[in-house]
Amino acid sequence: GESNSIYYDSYHGVQISEKEYQQRIARNTTFWCTNVLEPCDPHEWRRIDGSCNNLNHPNRGMTHTPNLRLLPPTYAGNSKEGYEPRKAKCGAPLPPERQLRTSVLPEGRVPDLVTTQLVSHFLVFLISDVLSIHDTINYVLWKPYCCLPQGKQDKDCIPVKIPNDDPVHRFGNLRCMKLTRPFTYQSEGCLKNDTVPERIVTPTPTIDLSKLYGQVPEVLASKGRLFKNGLLKYEIEEGRMWPPSTKTKDDLCILNQKPVETRCHDTPEPISNSLAGINLFSIWFWRLHNYIATALAKVNPCWDDDRLFYETREINIAFMLQIIYYELLPSLMGHENLRREGVIASTPGFRDSYNDQVLPQISAEYAFVLRWFHIIQENDQKMYNAKGHYLRSVPLTNITLRTGYLAIDNNLDYITQGVFRQAGGRFDNLVDPDIAEIGLGPMTEGTDITSFDLVKNRYFGMAPYVKYLELCNGRRFTTFNDLIGFAKPEMLEILKEKYKHVEDIDLIVGLWLELPAEGSLLPKTLQCLMIEQHVRFLVSDRHWYERPNRPHAFNLEQLLEIRKSTVSGLLCNVGDTVTDIQPNAFLRAGPGNEMTSCEHLPNIDFRAWKDPSCGGGSSTNWYGGAHDGNPYIWSEATD
Numbered sequence: 001g002e003s004n005s006i007y008y009d010s011y012h013g014v015q016i017s018e019k020e021y022q023q024r025i026a027r028n029t030t031f032w033c034t035n036v037l038e039p040c041d042p043h044e045w046r047r048i049d050g051s052c053n054n055l056n057h058p059n060r061g062m063t064h065t066p067n068l069r070l071l072p073p074t075y076a077g078n079s080k081e082g083y084e085p086r087k088a089k090c091g092a093p094l095p096p097e098r099q100l101r102t103s104v105l106p107e108g109r110v111p112d113l114v115t116t117q118l119v120s121h122f123l124v125f126l127i128s129d130v131l132s133i134h135d136t137i138n139y140v141l142w143k144p145y146c147c148l149p150q151g152k153q154d155k156d157c158i159p160v161k162i163p164n165d166d167p168v169h170r171f172g173n174l175r176c177m178k179l180t181r182p183f184t185y186q187s188e189g190c191l192k193n194d195t196v197p198e199r200i201v202t203p204t205p206t207i208d209l210s211k212l213y214g215q216v217p218e219v220l221a222s223k224g225r226l227f228k229n230g231l232l233k234y235e236i237e238e239g240r241m242w243p244p245s246t247k248t249k250d251d252l253c254i255l256n257q258k259p260v261e262t263r264c265h266d267t268p269e270p271i272s273n274s275l276a277g278i279n280l281f282s283i284w285f286w287r288l289h290n291y292i293a294t295a296l297a298k299v300n301p302c303w304d305d306d307r308l309f310y311e312t313r314e315i316n317i318a319f320m321l322q323i324i325y326y327e328l329l330p331s332l333m334g335h336e337n338l339r340r341e342g343v344i345a346s347t348p349g350f351r352d353s354y355n356d357q358v359l360p361q362i363s364a365e366y367a368f369v370l371r372w373f374h375i376i377q378e379n380d381q382k383m384y385n386a387k388g389h390y391l392r393s394v395p396l397t398n399i400t401l402r403t404g405y406l407a408i409d410n411n412l413d414y415i416t417q418g419v420f421r422q423a424g425g426r427f428d429n430l431v432d433p434d435i436a437e438i439g440l441g442p443m444t445e446g447t448d449i450t451s452f453d454l455v456k457n458r459y460f461g462m463a464p465y466v467k468y469l470e471l472c473n474g475r476r477f478t479t480f481n482d483l484i485g486f487a488k489p490e491m492l493e494i495l496k497e498k499y500k501h502v503e504d505i506d507l508i509v510g511l512w513l514e515l516p517a518e519g520s521l522l523p524k525t526l527q528c529l530m531i532e533q534h535v536r537f538l539v540s541d542r543h544w545y546e547r548p549n550r551p552h553a554f555n556l557e558q559l560l561e562i563r564k565s566t567v568s569g570l571l572c573n574v575g576d577t578v579t580d581i582q583p584n585a586f587l588r589a590g591p592g593n594e595m596t597s598c599e600h601l602p603n604i605d606f607r608a609w610k611d612p613s614c615g616g617g618s619s620t621n622w623y624g625g626a627h628d629g630n631p632y633i634w635s636e637a638t639d
């Protein structure tokens with residue numbers, strides 16, 4: 001109850017007194033600037049709100065706790081002048097963003113020969129687990145006036161200028177793209193305005209499916225849990241299982257074409273309705289939760305709702321982590337690279353790298369550089385039927401905040417078939433014209449996501465690109481010639497033309513023009529910064545699924561079952577109409593990765609969770625049914 005609550009300052013991670021908390025209520029700064037938690041119990045499950053992950057620093061891991069910086073931020077100006085984007089070495093402003101973007105990053109659409117569209121969908125779901133969309137909602141919904149006269153009065157407005165000779169807009173009248181400053185501890189009143197801006201984000205900084213379960217126990221209880229058999233609430237419509245839907249007209253699905261399109265998820269985190277990738281994987285992991293809970297209940301009929309729920313959540317999170325670490329990242333960066341860097345283990349047994357000196361945090365750099373993937377996003381989502389015949393396509397930018405579209409005309413079925421049959425965008429330096437010119441679809445007129453990436457690069461105060469080269473390569477980079485072997489030669493020419501000094505180069509521009517790392521599809525520095533964080537995830541998370549010494553740890557037999565998790569297994573179990581798929585659905589089907597019947601793909605055997613104290617239980621090979629074309633096996637078991 002309330003009386004046990006402990007109060008923390010969200011930024012500093014120190015306990016504050018109840019009196020001070022009361023004062024902050026009066027100042028209206030508790031929501032962003034404080035965390036409230038119950039005393040830690042070292043033996044309890046991973047908490048919904050992320051508290052008590054690190055027992056010495058109980059609020060770390062919660063909402064609104066800070067990113068860490070691999071390199072100190074660089075801004076122009078000081079505490080008096082305010083912190084504005086850094087200047088070039090010669091003191092002039094850096095090249096204007098839209099102009100720079102259109103000259104270093106041409107637009108085009110080329111299919112990738114290696115990866116499928118599923119890669120970008122999964123990546124965007126992954127980052128939604130640790131990052132917010134409030135900065136975007138701000139200029140779309142809350143402060144949509146940044147290109148109007150009113151915007152001149154608002155310091156939060158940082159609209160992007162479109163030059164008169166713009167390759168696209170010179171034929172039209174658009175000269176401005178609306179944008180707002182990122183939310184910071186300063187803007188929310190937690191830190192003084194004359195301190196270096198520090199970004200504030202909402203999700204827990206561990207990969208814990210917080211987009212599914214949320215980060216507030218009361219919200220999970222009211223919107224998520226069914227409180228029966230460990231299940232999440234669900235609706236069945238035309239034979240498909242959906243998360244619960246909103247019942248009022250006032251919801252986040254602002255692009256639903258009414259009256260035909262009405263569905264909008266009413267999940268603990270409404271952003272499940274946002275980008276298509278987040279939406280698809282929210283639906284699939286929501287269903288997977290119920291699939292797992294049903295399986296566990298069959299094996300262990302004596303388990304109560306709570307036990308089933310928390311064990312299911314644990315397995316669901318482990319399922320996701322196993323896919324990220326052992327399937328997605330290796331598909332992008334190569335197994336060897338990841339093994340060498342300690343991201344993945346060489347043996348299937350336990351692995352315990354936990355270090356309580358490393359706090360559960362993400363780096364500001366990781367949060368930022370993942371935007372590089374915008375340039376491999378293919379915006380044309382193709383739809384196929386279950387036999388693999390192409391039907392039609394839809395631009396992804398038209399289905400953001402539009403869950404209703406998925407729920408009509410079998411669109412969800414056909415998109416599900418499309419994501420693993422369709423090529424992703426090629427890993428090159430071409431950006432899909434829709435991402436570069438449309439971005440937010442019908443919600444705003446003209447959004448160049450890649451120009452915004454560059455603007456944010458500067459507002460987040462990212463250190464110069466060469467400083468990250470030094471960090472990752474352990475040597476100095478002082479001239480353009482030092483970049484030989486890192487950037488494509490013709491790109492070096494462009495860089496020299498656009499920037500006067502090598503230190504002026506913006507981090508994201510460096511990544512756009514960089515050569516891939518050996519045995520990898522990713523630019524070297526992107527790979528370096530991603531690996532750094534993916535090691536931190538596993539070292540700093542006390543509840544990491546591969547650990548034997550943690551509360552409610554898996555036993556070896558169970559861990560070996562978790563090791564069978566694959567994204568194709570996910571789609572076989574809970575994806576509509578999926579009966580045949582390639583074993584690694586992040587990579588295109590072909591020799592060595594042939595389309596296979598779901599029945600022949602590995603699948604978790606939940607008998608490994610059999611609890612002898614339950615007595616007999618069901619010993620039938622129940623999960624065989626999941627592959628007989630009816631993914632809704634759980635609906636039989638719920639009554």
Ligand code: HEM
Pocket residue numbers: 120121123124127131132133135136275367368369370371373374377379396397400439440449452453456
């Ligand atoms: C059709 C697909 C996509 C669309 C329409 C889209 C759109 C956007 C938009 C509008 C923003 C906010 C830009 C800003 O205001 O600064 C954003 C941010 C971001 N996007 Fe995407 N994106 C897509 C795919 C991806 C993919 C595949 C990734 C891969 C990881 C990704 C990673 C990110 C990241 C890391 C951010 C920054 C979020 C933050 O800092 O809070 N996006 N995206």
